[in-house]
Amino acid sequence: MTCHEARELFSALIDDALGGKERAVLDAHLATCADCGRELQRFRDTVALLRAVEPARAPAGRDRRPGRGACSARCSSPGR
Amino acid sequence: MEGRIGDDSHLVERLRQGDPRAFEDLVIAYQHRVFGVALRMLGSRAEAEDLAQEVFVRVHAAIAEFRGDAKLSTWLYTIASRLCLNRLASSERRMVREGEETLTRLASSHASPAAELERSELEAALHRAIAELPEERRIVVVLRDLEGLSYEEIAAALELELGTVRSRLHRARMDLREKLERFLP
Numbered sequence: 001m002t003c004h005e006a007r008e009l010f011s012a013l014i015d016d017a018l019g020g021k022e023r024a025v026l027d028a029h030l031a032t033c034a035d036c037g038r039e040l041q042r043f044r045d046t047v048a049l050l051r052a053v054e055p056a057r058a059p060a061g062r063d064r065r066p067g068r069g070a071c072s073a074r075c076s077s078p079g080r
Numbered sequence: 081m082e083g084r085i086g087d088d089s090h091l092v093e094r095l096r097q098g099d100p101r102a103f104e105d106l107v108i109a110y111q112h113r114v115f116g117v118a119l120r121m122l123g124s125r126a127e128a129e130d131l132a133q134e135v136f137v138r139v140h141a142a143i144a145e146f147r148g149d150a151k152l153s154t155w156l157y158t159i160a161s162r163l164c165l166n167r168l169a170s171s172e173r174r175m176v177r178e179g180e181e182t183l184t185r186l187a188s189s190h191a192s193p194a195a196e197l198e199r200s201e202l203e204a205a206l207h208r209a210i211a212e213l214p215e216e217r218r219i220v221v222v223l224r225d226l227e228g229l230s231y232e233e234i235a236a237a238l239e240l241e242l243g244t245v246r247s248r249l250h251r252a253r254m255d256l257r258e259k260l261e262r263f264l265p
Contacts, residue, residue, distance in 0.1 A: 011250035015224075017231060045264045046257040050225040053206055056116035059129060 001029045006036050010043045088152040095143045103143070107136055110153070113227060114160045120222045121164035123211050131167065135160045150236055157229060158237040161219055168215050202263050209259040217252035224249055 006029045012018045013026060030037055091109070094102035114135050118128035138159055146155060210218060219238065223229045229237070234245045257264075 008250065011253050012246055015231065015249075017246065042261075042264050043253065043257055046260055047225060047253060049202070049206060049260060049263065050210075050221065050253075050256065053226055054203070055112060055226075056119045056128075058111045058115035058132060059125070 001025050003029075003033060003036050006030065006033065007039060007043075010040055013040070014044060014047055089148075092146065092148055092152055095146075103140060106139070106152075110156050111136075113153075114156060117157065117160045117219075117222055117227060118164055120210055120226060121161075121215070121219060122167065127167075131160070131163055134163055138163075151233070154229070154233045154237055157223060157227065157233070161223065161237050165215060165219060205260060205263060209256050212259070213252050213255060217248045217255070220245055220248040221252040221256070225253075 006026055009018060009022060009026050013023070018026065030040065088109075091102060091105060095106065111132060115128050115132045118131040118135075119125060122128050122131060135156065139156065146152070150158075210221065213221065220234055223234045223237065224231075231242055231245050231249075234240070234249075235242050238245070240248075
């Protein structure tokens with residue numbers, strides 16, 4: 001496995017979406033390639049940044065039910 | 081119940097039975113997620129709000145046809161994603177984008193000037209980097225890393241092969257990894 005081939009699998013590795021054989025070949029490459037190990041860590045750090053993005057919040061006070069213009073008290077209840 | 085995407089079977093049953101409070105509960109549970117997807121895709125809070133309204137109008141009209149083959153959340157993400165992509169592909173939208181109102185600028189334009197100053201450099205860079213992704217990659221990374229959908233759910237929502245989801249997600253993350261290099265530890 002080349003470094004390029006290994007790095008193409010990083011995303012699936014992070015999501016635990018690799019098949020057993022793919023995973024084994026990648027693990028074997030990572031065990032011997034420090035550059036790819038460092039690159040994998042940066043890839044993981046990038047995904048961690050994304051997953052830490054603060055969730056967006058819809059503006060309060062709007063009732064999204066069809067045909068409604070004003071919001072009930074329940075619509076502005078605290079969220080996630 | 082807001083913020084919880086788990087077992088929606090009781091809510092689905094109430095919706096089907098026409099429980100007048102059920103739709104309100106649905107909106108409360110999902111309004112922020114639907115708005116979030118729209119905001120990341122369209123880059124404008126006003127447009128995102130408009131699109132979220134459209135999503136719930138469509139859901140309201142079609143709830144009786146929801147068969148429950150997919151999760152309620154996946155169905156909502158499907159509608160939201162398609163409406164976003166359709167809007168981005170529309171000729172009207174293309175004209176706007178070719179003008180001065182670029183997605184990049186819109187990505188950080190929703191807060192007041194004072195609030196904008198308080199936003200961290202990292203947050204601004206993240207939003208800008210996401211906004212600059214090609215649409216077909218952006219929707220996948222938004223659904224996966226910001227909304228937490230599985231590959232299978234994304235494939236169902238966007239009608240894509242699993243391999244395509246995996247490939248687009250990887251390309252998006254590679255792009256983001258380069259753009260966010262200076263923020264990595």
